[in-house]
Amino acid sequence: MDDPRHIRLISRLSMDYVISIYSAVLRGGTHDPLDALILSTVAVANVAHLGSDPALSLRYGGIDEPEPFEIKRPISRNAVALSLGLSYETARRRIQKLIDAGSLVDTEQGLVGANEARNPELVLAMAKQNATLLKRLVRLMREAGVEV
Secondary structure (H helix, E strand, O other): OOOHHHHHHHHHHHHHHHHHHHHHHHHHOOOOHHHHHHHHHHHHHHHHHHHHOHHHHHHOOOOOOOOOHHHOOOEOHHHHHHHHOOOHHHHHHHHHHHHHOOOEEEEOOEEEEOHHHHOHHHHHHHHHHHHHHHHHHHHHHHHOOOOO
């Protein structure tokens, strides 16, 4: 992946992946693109710590074993705003709308995604779609001679 001859190829293929997954997210849900991005940011942050614990990561890596609410680590509104390059006020307003809709839970420690509890079938379908698209990305990169 360090070969400079592959930079544009990797960029094109990875951007295709990003657009494909967000197209699926937007088709599958009712949120506008920015709200979908906020929800994704919270969801990723809530389980990012699992990557540092291989056993825990594997325990909740299967299709039938979603991460329980208790294991998720909340994220602050400010962290969401900073990670997406949004003004704090825009993030706060959007997040409040998502809390009011039941898509996010506001705990004392911060925000936790609620879509797993509200719509587990959609979350499962999106996980499967994401896995399919990522496998496609890896396959296309290998076919193009990019070492992954």
